[in-house]
Amino acid sequence: MTEASPLSRYQLAELGALLAEPARAAILLALMDGTTRPAGELARIAGVSPATASAHLKRLLDGGLLGLHEQGRHRYFRLANDDIAAWLEGMVLPHASRTAPAAAARDPVLCRARTCYRHLAGQLGVALCEAWLDRGWLQTGSDGICLLPVAADALVHTGWQASPTQQLLRLRGRGCLDWTERRLHLGGPLGVAITDAMLDAGWLRRAPRQRALLPTPDGLRRLAELGVRLDT
Amino acid sequence: MTEASPLSRYQLAELGALLAEPARAAILLALMDGTTRPAGELARIAGVSPATASAHLKRLLDGGLLGLHEQGRHRYFRLANDDIAAWLEGMVLPHASRTAPAAAARDPVLCRARTCYRHLAGQLGVALCEAWLDRGWLQTGSDGICLLPVAADALVHTGWQASPTQQLLRLRGRGCLDWTERRLHLGGPLGVAITDAMLDAGWLRRAPRQRALLPTPDGLRRLAELGVRLDT
DNA sequence: CGAACGCTTCGTTGTTGAGCGAAACATGAC
DNA sequence: GTCATGTTTCGCTCAACAACGAAGCGTTCG
Numbered sequence: 001m002t003e004a005s006p007l008s009r010y011q012l013a014e015l016g017a018l019l020a021e022p023a024r025a026a027i028l029l030a031l032m033d034g035t036t037r038p039a040g041e042l043a044r045i046a047g048v049s050p051a052t053a054s055a056h057l058k059r060l061l062d063g064g065l066l067g068l069h070e071q072g073r074h075r076y077f078r079l080a081n082d083d084i085a086a087w088l089e090g091m092v093l094p095h096a097s098r099t100a101p102a103a104a105a106r107d108p109v110l111c112r113a114r115t116c117y118r119h120l121a122g123q124l125g126v127a128l129c130e131a132w133l134d135r136g137w138l139q140t141g142s143d144g145i146c147l148l149p150v151a152a153d154a155l156v157h158t159g160w161q162a163s164p165t166q167q168l169l170r171l172r173g174r175g176c177l178d179w180t181e182r183r184l185h186l187g188g189p190l191g192v193a194i195t196d197a198m199l200d201a202g203w204l205r206r207a208p209r210q211r212a213l214l215p216t217p218d219g220l221r222r223l224a225e226l227g228v229r230l231d232t
Numbered sequence: 233m234t235e236a237s238p239l240s241r242y243q244l245a246e247l248g249a250l251l252a253e254p255a256r257a258a259i260l261l262a263l264m265d266g267t268t269r270p271a272g273e274l275a276r277i278a279g280v281s282p283a284t285a286s287a288h289l290k291r292l293l294d295g296g297l298l299g300l301h302e303q304g305r306h307r308y309f310r311l312a313n314d315d316i317a318a319w320l321e322g323m324v325l326p327h328a329s330r331t332a333p334a335a336a337a338r339d340p341v342l343c344r345a346r347t348c349y350r351h352l353a354g355q356l357g358v359a360l361c362e363a364w365l366d367r368g369w370l371q372t373g374s375d376g377i378c379l380l381p382v383a384a385d386a387l388v389h390t391g392w393q394a395s396p397t398q399q400l401l402r403l404r405g406r407g408c409l410d411w412t413e414r415r416l417h418l419g420g421p422l423g424v425a426i427t428d429a430m431l432d433a434g435w436l437r438r439a440p441r442q443r444a445l446l447p448t449p450d451g452l453r454r455l456a457e458l459g460v461r462l463d464t
Numbered sequence: 465c466g467a468a469c470g471c472t473t474c475g476t477t478g479t480t481g482a483g484c485g486a487a488a489c490a491t492g493a494c
Numbered sequence: 495g496t497c498a499t500g501t502t503t504c505g506c507t508c509a510a511c512a513a514c515g516a517a518g519c520g521t522t523c524g
Contacts, residue, residue: 007324012257015326019248021512026241039471052513054472064326073470073521080326087325092239093315094247094296175414182407182416253482271501284483286502305491305500466524473518480511488503494496 018063019091023048024056028065028079032088033211034118034192036069036078082176082187085117089179111180112230113204113213119176119191120198123230124215124223126181128194131227144172144188158222160197168193250295251323255280256288260297260311264320265443266350266424268301268310314408314419317349321411343412344462345436345445351408351423352430355462356447356455358410360426361418363459376404376420390454392429400425 019025023046030045031037037045043053057077060066065084069076079085113124120128132138137151152165173190177183186194198204203219206212215223223229251257255278262277263269269277275285289309292298297316301308311317345356352360364370369383384397405422409415418426430436435451438444447455455461 007261007327009254009258009261011327012261012323013252013254015323016248016251016253016257020245020252021248022241022245023512025244025248029239029241029244040469043471048512049514050471051473051515055512058472075471083325087322090319090322090325091244091247093319093322094312095239095243177409177414182409184414255482272499275501280482281484282501283485283503287482290502307501467522468524469520469522471519471521474516476515477513478511479513480509482509483507485506486504488501490501491499493498 014063018060018065021056022046023052024060027053027056027060027077028088031066031077031079032085032117033115034079034085036076038074038076042077079117082117082119082174086176086179086187089116089121090177092179107212109207109212109214110210113215114211115195115213116176116178116185116187117192118195119185119187120195120204120213121176121178121185122180122213124213124228125185126178126183127230128223128228129175129184129186131229132186135227138173138186140175144174145186145190146172147190154226158225160201164197168197246295250292250297253288254278255284256292259285259288259292259309260320263298263309263311264317264349265347266311266317268308270306270308274309311349314349314351314406314423318408318411318419321348321353322409324411339444341439341444341446342442345447346443347427347445348408348410348417348419349424350427351417351419352427352436352445353408353410353417354412354445356445356460357417358413358415359462360455360458360460361407361416363461364418367459370405370418372407376406377418377422378404379422386458390457392433396429400429
C-alpha cells in the first residue's frame with residue numbers, strides 16, 4: 001500500500017477540530033512556552049469552568065497534543081513534544097501572507113529570541129545552532145545531535161559550571177524548524193538543557209508575559225565569545 | 233501595542249475550524265498539488281452535494297485559504313499561495329512524532345521529489361535551491377530570490393529553450409520550508425516556472441495519483457550537470 | 465477522623481453548523 | 495426565445511458538542 005497522501009482527510013479534520021475551540025486554542029498557546037500547568041490553572045486561563053476544561057484536556061490528551069504528569073491530586077499538563085510546539089509556531093503561516101505582507105511587521109523582540117516549547121528559538125537560536133555546527137561543537141548522528149567534549153570545555157571556560165556541562169554530553173538534541181528564520185535551531189533535550197542553563201546563568205531573561213527571551217548585555221558578550229552573533 | 237502572542241486564541245480556533253471538517257480537508261488536500269478545480273469537481277471529490285460544497289468553499293475563501301478564478305459559469309478554486317501549501321505540508325508534524333518514530337518510514341518516493349503547491353520540493357528541491365545559491369545562480373534580495381543571467385546561460389547550454397529562460401529572469405521566487413528535509417527549497421513564481429519547465433522538458437514526470445514527481449534518467453543527468461545531485 | 469481541595473464524571477441545556485432538496489440565478493448552446 | 499449546465503441561496507432537519515452545576519472520587523492537611 002502506498003498512501004497517496006501522508007495525511008488523510010479524516011486525520012487532518014481531527015487535528016483541526018482540536019484547535020477549533022477558543023478554549024482549547026488558549027490552552028495550547030499557554031503551554032507553548034514549555035511550562036507545565038495544572039488543570040485548574042488552565043481552566044482559569046481558558047476562561048471556562050474546571051469541568052469544561054477537564055473535557056478539553058482529555059480531548060487534547062487523546063489527540064496526542066499534550067503530555068501528562070500526575071502528582072497527588074494535581075494533574076500537570078504540557079505540550080507532548082518539540083514537534084507539537086514547532087507545529088503550533090507554524091500555524092501563523094496562513095496569516096503571515098494575509099496580515100503581514102512585509103515580514104518585518106512581526107514583533108522584532110520575538111524574532112530575536114524566544115522559546116519554542118522549552119528551547120531557544122529565533123535569530124539567536126538559529127545562530128547558535130549554525131555556529132556550533134560550523135565549529136564542530138555539535139555533531140549530527142543517527143540518534144540526533146550531540147555536543148562534543150571540545151564544546152563542553154569551551155563552555156566551562158566561558159563560565160559554565162563544570163558538572164552540569166558534563167551532563168550535556170549525554171543528552172541528545174535535534175533540529176527544529178524556526179518559523180521566523182525558516183532555518184533550523186537546536187531542540188530536543190539538549191536544546192532545552194542549554195536554554196535552561198543560559199536562563200540560570202542570567203544570559204537570558206524571560207519577558208514578563210511573552211514567550212520572548214531577552215538577552216542581557218553580559219549574555220550577549222558571552223555568546224559572542226562562543227561564536228553566536230546576531231547579524232544585523 | 234505589542235501583541236503578546238502572534239496569534240490569538242480566536243484566530244487559531246478559526247484556522248482550526250476551517251480544517252475541522254473532512255469535506256473541507258479533502259478539498260484542501262485535493263488542491264495541494266497546485267491544480268485549479270471547479271466547484272462541482274471539488275464537491276465530487278469531497279463526497280458532498282454541490283450545495284454543501286459551495287458553503288464549504290465560501291468559508292475557505294473567506295478564511296483566506298483559497299484563491300478564486302471566475303470564468304463564465306465556472307468558478308475555479310486553488311490554494312491561495314505557497315504559504316498555505318507549505319503550511320498544509322507541515323500539518324503532518326504532530327503525526328510524525330506519533331506514527332513515525334523512524335523518519336525513514338515515510339514514503340521514499342515522496343521524500344525524493346514532489347510538488348509543494350506547484351513547485352519542486354523534497355530532496356531534489358532542496359538540492360537545487362542550495363546548489364544554485366552556492367554557485368551564485370540564485371540571489372536573495374529584499375524583493376525575493378531572483379535568477380542571475382549566468383544561470384540562464386547555463387540552462388540554455390543544458391538544453392532549455394532560450395526564450396522562456398529569459399522570462400525566468402523577471403520572475404521572483406522565495407524560500408519555502410521543506411517538511412521532510414527541514415530546509416529551504418525554491419518556491420514562488422520562479423520556483424513554479426522552473427518546475428513547469430522541467431516537466432515540459434521531460435526531466436520530471438508526475439506520478440499518476442500522487443504529488444510525487446519522478447525524475448527521468450535524462451533529467452537526473454541534466455540536473456547533475458547543473459550541480460543538482462541527490463546525495464544518498 | 466473530618467474537612468478542604470483538585471479534578472473528573474454525569475446529566476442537562478443550548479448553540480452551532482453540516483447536510484440535503486428545492487428554487488433561484490447566472491451563463492452558454494441551439 | 496428555450497433549454498441545459500454550473501453554482502449559489504434558502505429553508506429545513508438532525509447530530510455533535512461546548513458549557514455548566516451537582517455529585518463523586520482520590521489526596522492532603524489539620
